[in-house]
Amino acid sequence: MVLAAWSIIVILFVIGMAGAVYPILPGALAIYGAFFVYGFMLGFEPFGFWFWLIQTSIVAVLMIADYLVNALGVKKFGGNRASVIGSTIGLIAGPFVIPGVGLIVGPFLGAVLGELIVGTPWKQALRAGVGALVGFFSSLVVKIGFQLLMIALFVVWVVRYA
DSSP states (O other): OHHHHHHHHHHHHHHHHHHHHSTTSOTHHHHHHHHHHHHHHHOSTTOOHHHHHHHHHHHHHHHHHHHHHHHHHHHHTTOOHHHHHHHHHHHHHHHHHSTTTHHHHHHHHHHHHHHHHTTOOHHHHHHHHHHHHHHHHHHHHHHHHHHHHHHHHHHHHHHHHO
16 A cells, blocks of 8 residues: 555656646646645645645645746736737647647747737747747746655655654
């Protein structure tokens, strides 16, 4: 039972970290789910109020920051709401439409197309596309950092209380 529990937990951690890069995967929620797997299969004893408060806060911050950091990148480069929406659509659709490079090309093209649809000149639309890439990579760094923090806190809590 212990081996099965830890196998599932590690798989969820891997899915969570992959979700930081690939937006279709659940990311932080997979990591958060691993805590429940541990609890249901091995016991909730190590986790108390502070563990759940800290981890839930990190998940909430991650969900909000994911959108905001990306939007800030676009806006910093002169993009508007259309490019933020376009880059978000491109981020989700890109990997399916252009396998391999769609994760990077999708947000860029989405932002550019979003700007062009609302009548923005080419030069400014391209700047917004670059902003989408900056936002994507900044968001990626933030997500990876916070998700590693979630995993580290989990390990510390389990080792300390188990």
